[in-house]
Structure formats: C-alpha cells, structure tokens
Amino acid sequence: MYRYRHVVVDEAQDLNPAHWKMLRTMVRLGPDDIFLVGDTHQRIYDNHVSLGSLGVNIRGRSSRLTLCYRSTREILRR
Secondary structure, eight states, X not given: OOSXXXXXXXXXXXXXXXXXXXXXXHBOXXXXXXXXXXXXXXXXXXXXXXXXXXXXXXXXTOOOOOOOSSSOHHHHHO
C-alpha cells in the first residue's frame, strides 16, 4: 500500500535521482500522482535526470509558464 495519494514537489529542478526514486515509491502511479514545479534555469545543482527513466511520466502532461507573476514592473525596470 502506498503512503500518499498525491505528492507536490516545489523546486523540482534541484532533486537528484535518489530523491525522484523515493517520491515515486511514495505514491501510486496515476493521472494525478505527482505535481511538479521547477525552473531548470534556476538549477543550483548539476542534477540532469530523465524523469521518465525514474518512473515519473511528464510526457503530454507538462506546461511551460511564460508569464512571471513574481516580478512587478517596478522591479523589472531597475
């Protein structure tokens, strides 16, 4: 039996293969099993992994966000 029905991961770009394997074992494979948020341009570690090879299927399930709500116009002008 799996411990969780869903897993939410923030800063996913900084996880290594061991982290991904652990997360995969925590929740049953399904349509809403793992929700990931990450920005590969903000990666602080050199962890380049193929999520599919670790049992995390994002093919056809991912979205690229093109609008930043973090930075106001005032901040961007500086």
